[in-house]
Amino acid sequence: MKLFPVFTRKLSHICNLKPYKDTKWLMPNGNPTGVYVYNCVADQRVPVILSDPHVATWYSCGPTVYDSAHIGHASCYVKLDIVQRILKTFFNVKLITAMGVTDVDDKIIKKANETGTDFKTVAKQYEHEFWADLASLNVEKPLIITRVSEHITCIEDFIKKMIKSEMAYVAADGSVYFDTSKFPSYGKLQKAPDSGEPSSEGKRNSMDFALWKGHKPGEPSWDVEWGAGRPGWHIECSAMVSKVFGSQLDFHAGGIDLQFPHHENEEAQSCAFHNTGQWANYWIHIGHLHVKGDAKMSKSLKNTISIPTILESFSADTFRMACLISNYRYPMEYDTQLMKTAEDVLNKFKFFLKDAYIYVNNNSANTADYEYNLLEKLQKVEEANIEALKTDFDTATCINSLQSLVSSAYRILKSDTGDYYPIPILLTVEYIKSVLTRFGLTLEESAESVISNSLIDTLVEFRHTVRLNALTRKDIELLNACDSVRDKLKSQKVQVNDTNKGSSWVSIK
Known part of the structure; x- marks a missing residue:
């Protein structure tokens, strides 16, 4: 593949962007990194080109913190961590990473009502647990963390501009919807069917989506000029990313289930807000983790395994290796x-x-x-x-x-x-x-295991000396005794490897 294809089409109204072949993806002007990444808009691998050859912006959709994370989440964030590390350490790209945390949501409100606690308490509890889980998997924490409840003002300003430009409208209940009929490029990440019929929710078109949800009794709300309520899911990321990174984003990442409608809606409202043909240049989507026999791991299917539970049986390195030997874009089937x-x-x-x-x-x-x-x-x-x-x-x-x-x-x-x-x-x-x-x-090795490992070293070295003598003398009884020691060590999660140059060992789970 040539790095710079010949382009015959031009979009003069798009600054510093070129159409890539016959797709809706626009190739940025700038500095080629030599890396090619799959982009769902182009439906092919495209060259990674950065304005600054060694600096890139990266936003990952974070958790909705209403419950404990499971290993389906773990596989997503470990794989994203691997991709980020590759860009940073193999290709010398300085990544400015951000992650959004949804701490106001229907599920959080439901959990708060069920437990008789404030929604903020629920969100803080599970967010703390989330970061602890990622640390246990050696996932690097993003440099910037944005929480919805802390960015209501910038979300309000974002929506206000959309209403003013008539890309959004206020419904009778105080909700605000994005008008997809005024955005011809809607569906460029993943085309979705549209019945063309208005819904009973006060939307003009069935594909219109909520930027703001009108206030309902018993739910947290904020007062804005068009009425009380709270942000819709999709607007959160767009507003927070725009505040942090401006009108252009290099990498936007998340699970494959977010491609539509979440990422599609983000791209649409952000392009409309910034009056640009392309907001995120590169979409990184992680395939689902499947439990054998199931479509995917999810709380609704009740087939989840918590991160602490998996780490009781396998190390964080082992889980990461499972991610490394699979393709980040495709489903990973989890089993023993x-x-x-x-x-x-x-x-x-x-x-x-x-x-x-x-x-x-x-x-x-x-x-x-x-x-x-x-x-x-x-x-x-x-x-x-x-x-x-x-x-x-x-x-x-x-x-x-x-x-x-x-x-x-x-x-x-x-x-x-x-x-x-x-x-x-x-x-x-x-x-x-x-x-x-x-x-x-x-x-x-962890600091706690150094002393015990030293003792194991001594035992393995002693066994190796005895085994070599037994091999020289062809002493079957002594060789059997050495095998017995090896087997007992394995039962204690220590696996021994014998060679003629010496014996080594590793801990297993």
Whole structure:
């Protein structure tokens, strides 16, 4: 794909934007990053072009804080975190990240009424829990957090301008609706059917959506010039993003279920407000997490698993690896087998890092030498991984390439020739650690486990010495005893890996 296609169509009324082929997506003028990302408006991968080559704005739709988050939410935010880390650490883009928190909503009000508490108390409780859950998954907190209840004034100003421009109208009950009939581009993210019949809610057209909901008894409300009420869902993000980032946004992200109507409505009202043909340049949508046999994980289906619950069985690194070996855009089917596969992949890297350390620190080795085949393989993997990440953040290909690199390195680690190649092994180790940590994996031991890990190290080293002696003497009884120790360690969540150069271990869940 050429970076700059030849364009035959022009939109003279759109400043600094060009139509991309025959789609409704408009390619920004600016600095190409070399990255291509799928955009639902263009329905294809498009080049990421930024006004500043190293700075980009990013807004993620955050939670409606009425209940605990589950691992469906976790997969969305972990995958968004991975994409953000890739842009920042592989392509040197300084991301200014923001996230909106919906702390006024029908579900929050319902929960408050059910529990006999104030809606603000409910929202604060679950928002605090949400951030704690994300921290436990090593998801970086956004630089800017916007809450609806704290931005009523900017939402009011946004709606006021829409009413004045006649892109919105006030209904009899004090609600305000966006007039989709006056926005020809409505449906560019995802075309939706329209019966053409007015609804009983006071809307002129069935596809019109609420910017403001007229006051109802028992609900929180704010007084504005057209009447008391509270913001509609879609207007919140548009108003808060416009306040923070102005009339143009580089990246807008969220789950695939938000593409329509939420993101469609955001784009429509924001383009109308700013009088532009394109508000968000790049839409990032994360596929659902499915429970095997179900359409998706959701509270309505009562098939949710809380984030603390999953972390009782699997580590945050394992869950992140499951996200890395899947495609961020497509559904991820959750089951125990997926998590076991992710854990096996993660442990393969952990074992390699430990086995490589043993190999490099082998004091009985011969004089060190270079192993050019491994160095050549390393260079090819580095180049291929950059290309994979440029192609819509293809992390699964990167993980496969790293596993292939580990297999090549193990041919040296397990060789009986006596050759010693510490430099290519160390370079391979540093590269693998670099990629995995840039993806957000920690690969580190907690401070509390250092002492117990030291004891395990001692036991594993002692067992290795005994096992080598037993192999030399062909002592079956002693070998069986060593196997018994290995099995008992595994029952205690410690998995041992034996090689002729030494034994290593990793903790498992």
